[in-house]
Amino acid sequence: MKRVVIEEELLSSGHFACPGCGETLAFRHVLKAIGRKVAVITTAGCGSVVDGYWPLSASKVPFFHCSFGTAAATAAGLKAGLEMIGDRRTTVLAWAGDGGTFDIGFQSLSGAAERNEDILYCCYDNEAYMNTGIQRSSATPKGSWTTTTPIQNLKEEPKKDIDAILAAHRIPYLATASLAFPEDLARKVKKAKTIKGTRFIHLLIPCPPGWRFQPDLTIKLSRLAVESRAFPLYEVEYGMRYQFSPMPEKIPVKEYIRVQGRFSHLSKKQIEVIQREIDTRWEELVDRAH
Numbered sequence: 250m251k252r253v254v255i256e257e258e259l260l261s262s263g264h265f266a267c268p269g270c271g272e273t274l275a276f277r278h279v280l281k282a283i284g285r286k287v288a289v290i291t292t293a294g295c296g297s298v299v300d301g302y303w304p305l306s307a308s309k310v311p312f313f314h315c316s317f318g319t320a321a322a323t324a325a326g327l328k329a330g331l332e333m334i335g336d337r338r339t340t341v342l343a344w345a346g347d348g349g350t351f352d353i354g355f356q357s358l359s360g361a362a363e364r365n366e367d368i369l370y371c372c373y374d375n376e377a378y379m380n381t382g383i384q385r386s387s388a389t390p391k392g393s394w395t396t397t398t399p400i401q402n403l404k405e406e407p408k409k410d411i412d413a414i415l416a417a418h419r420i421p422y423l424a425t426a427s428l429a430f431p432e433d434l435a436r437k438v439k440k441a442k443t444i445k446g447t448r449f450i451h452l453l454i455p456c457p458p459g460w461r462f463q464p465d466l467t468i469k470l471s472r473l474a475v476e477s478r479a480f481p482l483y484e485v486e487y488g489m490r491y492q493f494s495p496m497p498e499k500i501p502v503k504e505y506i507r508v509q510g511r512f513s514h515l516s517k518k519q520i521e522v523i524q525r526e527i528d529t530r531w532e533e534l535v536d537r538a539h
C-alpha cells in the first residue's frame with residue numbers, strides 16, 4: 250500500500266489530551282489527509298476540550314464549537330454559507346464523538362444524510378461519554394464496564410450498528426478506519442474529500458482511562474480490534490457497494506478483550522457469547538460484500 254507521511258502538521262502538540270489518547274492522533278491524521286482548506290465543526294466532548302481555547306488552541310485550522318447534538322446541521326449550514334460567498338473548495342469537517350453521533354446528534358446526522366448535505370462527517374468512537382466521566386452510550390459494546398453500567402448491572406445490548414444505519418441512507422461514501430492502519434485511514438479521508446455529498450467515516454478510538462489500559466497500547470488495541478473483527482475495515486458506496494480493506498488474519502476476540510480493564514470481569518462464557526455475536530456480524534458483512 251502507498252505510504253502517506255509527508256503532509257503538513259495541522260495539530261500542534263500543545264493539547265490537553267490524556268497520554269495515549271486515540272482521539273487526538275486520529276484528528277491529526279485526518280487533518281493531515283485533508284490539508285489546510287478545512288473548517289472543523291465539533292461537538293461537546295473530548296475532541297472539543299483537548300484542542301484548548303483560542304488563541305492557544307492546538308489545531309491550526311478554523312475550529313467551531315457547536316452544541317452537543319448539532320454537528321451535522323451546523324456543518325451543513327456552514328457549507329451553505331461558504332458557498333454563498335463563493336467558496337466551494339473548503340472541506341467542512343464535522344468531528345463528533347459517539348455520544349454526539351450515535352445518540353444525541355443522530356437526528357441531525359440522519360437529516361443531513363437524507364438531504365445528502367455536502368459535508369465530511371467523522372465520528373471518533375471511543376465507545377462511551379468519556380469527557381463527562383465514562384458513561385455508557387449506544388456505541389458501548391455489550392458487557393463493557395462504564396460508570397453507568399457497573400459490573401452489577403452490565404450493558405446487555407449490543408453496540409448500535411451506526412454504519413449499517415448510515416448505509417441505509419444511501420450516502421455516496423461511508424468507511425470505517427483504524428489508527429493501526431494510518432495509510433488506509435488517510436486514503437479513505439482523501440477519497441472522501443473528492444466526493445460530493447454526505448460522507449461518513451467511523452474511527453474506532455481507544456481511550457486509556459475509559460477502556461482501562463496502559464497508554465502505550467493504543468495502536469496495539471486498534472490493531473487487535475481489526476484482527477478480531479470487533480471493528481472490521483471496509484467502505485460502502487451509495488449504501489450498496491461494500492468493499493473490504495485489506496484485512497489481517499482473524500484472531501479470537503478474547504485477545505482483544507483481555508488487554509482492557511473494562512472487560513476484566515467477563516467470564517469465559519460471557520466472552521464466548523461476544524465471540525458468537527462478532528462472528529455473526531462478520532458473516533453478515535461478508536454477505537453484503539458479495
Ligand SMILES: Cc1ncc(C[n+]2csc(CCOP(=O)(O)OP(=O)(O)O)c2C)c(N)n1
Nearest residue numbers: 293294295317346347348349377378379380
Ligand atoms: C445538550 C447537552 N447535554 C449534555 C451535555 C454534557 N456533555 C458534554 S460532553 C458529553 C459527552 C460526550 O460524549 P461523546 O460524544 O462520546 O464524546 P467524548 O466525550 O467521548 O469524546 C456530555 C454528555 C452537553 N454538553 N450538552
Ligand code: SF4
Nearest residue numbers: 266267270295379456
Ligand atoms: S478521556 Fe479518552 S478520548 Fe478523552 S482525552 Fe482522555 S484518552 Fe482522549
Ligand SMILES: [Mg+2]
Nearest residue numbers: 346347377379
Ligand atoms: Mg465518546
